[in-house]
Amino acid sequence: MASNEIRRGAAEMSIAMLMSGSIGWLVVSSQQSTENVVFFRCLFGAATMAIVCGALGLFRRKLFSWRMIGLTALCSVAIVGNWLLLFAAYSRASISMATAVYNTQPFMLVALGVIIFRERVTPSIVAWLLVAFSGLVLVVKVEPAVLAVPGKYLEGVAYAVGAAFLYAVSSIVTKRLKGTPPHLIALIQAALGVLMLLPFAHFDALPTSAAQWLKLATLGIVNTGVMYVLLYGAIQKLPTAMTGALSFIYPVVAIIVDRVAFGQKLAWVQVLGAALILLAAAGVNLGWRIVPQKRLSSTC
Numbered sequence: 001m002a003s004n005e006i007r008r009g010a011a012e013m014s015i016a017m018l019m020s021g022s023i024g025w026l027v028v029s030s031q032q033s034t035e036n037v038v039f040f041r042c043l044f045g046a047a048t049m050a051i052v053c054g055a056l057g058l059f060r061r062k063l064f065s066w067r068m069i070g071l072t073a074l075c076s077v078a079i080v081g082n083w084l085l086l087f088a089a090y091s092r093a094s095i096s097m098a099t100a101v102y103n104t105q106p107f108m109l110v111a112l113g114v115i116i117f118r119e120r121v122t123p124s125i126v127a128w129l130l131v132a133f134s135g136l137v138l139v140v141k142v143e144p145a146v147l148a149v150p151g152k153y154l155e156g157v158a159y160a161v162g163a164a165f166l167y168a169v170s171s172i173v174t175k176r177l178k179g180t181p182p183h184l185i186a187l188i189q190a191a192l193g194v195l196m197l198l199p200f201a202h203f204d205a206l207p208t209s210a211a212q213w214l215k216l217a218t219l220g221i222v223n224t225g226v227m228y229v230l231l232y233g234a235i236q237k238l239p240t241a242m243t244g245a246l247s248f249i250y251p252v253v254a255i256i257v258d259r260v261a262f263g264q265k266l267a268w269v270q271v272l273g274a275a276l277i278l279l280a281a282a283g284v285n286l287g288w289r290i291v292p293q294k295r296l297s298s299t300c
Contacts (some may be wrong), residue, residue, distance in 0.1 A: 009237030013246040016230040019223050021253025024095035025261045026223065027087045030215040032207060034088045037216065038080060039201040042193030044220020045228070049187035052225065058181050068180055069188070071173050076189040078170040080196055086163035093156025095258035096266060097139060099251045100274035101160035104132055106244065106284040108168035116172070123291035128280040135276030138269050174235060182232030190224060244285025251278060 027037050053059060089098035107129055113119040140157050177185055207213050235243055255274075258264040266274070283290065 005237050006239075006242070009234045010242065010246060012230040013234035013238060013243060014249060016227050016234060017246060017249035018253055019227040019230075020250040021257055023219065023223050024090050024099065024254055025257050026215045026219045028090055028095065028262070030207065030212050030219070032212065032216065033202050033205065034084055035197060035200045036202050036205070037087055037219070038083045039194065039197040040216040041083065041220045041224050042080070042190045042197060044217050045224030046187060046190035046194055048221045048225030049183060049190060049229075052229070053181075053183050053187050056181075056183060058184055063181065063184060068177065071177055072180075072185055072188045073192055075170045075173040075177070075185070076192040077196070078166045078173065079189055080193040082163045082166040082170065083193075085159040085166065089156040089159035089163065091156070092152035093160060094264050095262070096255045096264050096274070097153075097270065098156060098160040098163075099254040099258075100277050101136065101139060101157050102164050102167075103248075103251055103277055103281045104136065104161060105164040105167050105171075106281045107132060108165045109171060110284065112168055112172055122289075124289045125284055127290050128283040128288075131283070132277050132280035135273040135280065138273030138276065141269055141273070171235075174232060178236055182229050182236065185232050186225065186228040189228075190220075245282070247285070248278065248282060 030037055032040075086098060086102060089102075092098075093101070110119075110121060110125055110129075114121055136157075140154060174185070207216065234246075238246075282288070
């Protein structure tokens with residue numbers, strides 16, 4: 001039974017990560033402000049999840065508690081902030097570079113674990129952190145040849161780092177919601193996102209074509225409603241190491257999409273930097289040791 005659950009979780013995680021890889025293209029090609037993109041993502045996502053939750057009979061009082069609502073609200077603030085920063089980074093640092101920098105999130109999780117849970121940091125994690133930092137230095141060294149907003153590259157990198165931190169916060173909170181249907185988590189997050197962003201949406205600059213509306217609807221219905229049900233369901237089923245390993249489908253797909261859709265050309269220094277960040281993130285997620293563990297000497 002457990003192996004079947006892991007296989008199902010792996011399939012859900014893989015599909016969710018493939019969907020994630022197309023988000024950057026939907027965001028940039030919608031030609032909307034960051035606030036509008038996130039607002040409509042939440043609006044379409046909440047509508048979708050309300051229908052799904054109603055069909056599954058999840059509007060039952062026993063599934064709700066003040067603890068669940070409070071944790072989900074906290075998670076919602078982190079996720080909405082994450083979307084705002086990451087989507088703003090796409091147009092400034094490019095989808096490829098923003099995605100690579102965004103994958104410093106495992107180190108944010110480690111840092112939060114040390115601060116909040118007093119967890120110990122192994123020498124290998126410190127070594128991987130140095131590898132990731134080296135990659136980050138290489139990434140910020142040269143501005144890409146193709147940018148939607150020239151001269152804003154470092155600002156975009158900073159936004160991606162902030163987005164990674166907020167995703168780490170939401171991951172810690174989501175772990176504490178084990179047992180709560182992922183459909184409800186996604187619904188509450190999206191609904192609260194609508195309320196949070198309503199004062200900041202630009203209703204005087206709405207999409208002017210059916211194609212733009214279709215991209216926003218796809219982002220909300222498919223890449224939010226469907227994707228987050230799969231993602232949260234997978235997180236609750238899979239071991240942390242497997243979740244981390246499968247999450248690397250996302251940056252690979254995002255970089256390919258950026259190259260195909262927008263012709264993003266990266267300098268070799270940036271490619272090397274992105275590779276070092278992704279390698280270091282994989283090392284932390286999968287527990288690879290690059291510093292030999294000290295063996296205890298036995299005494300006779």
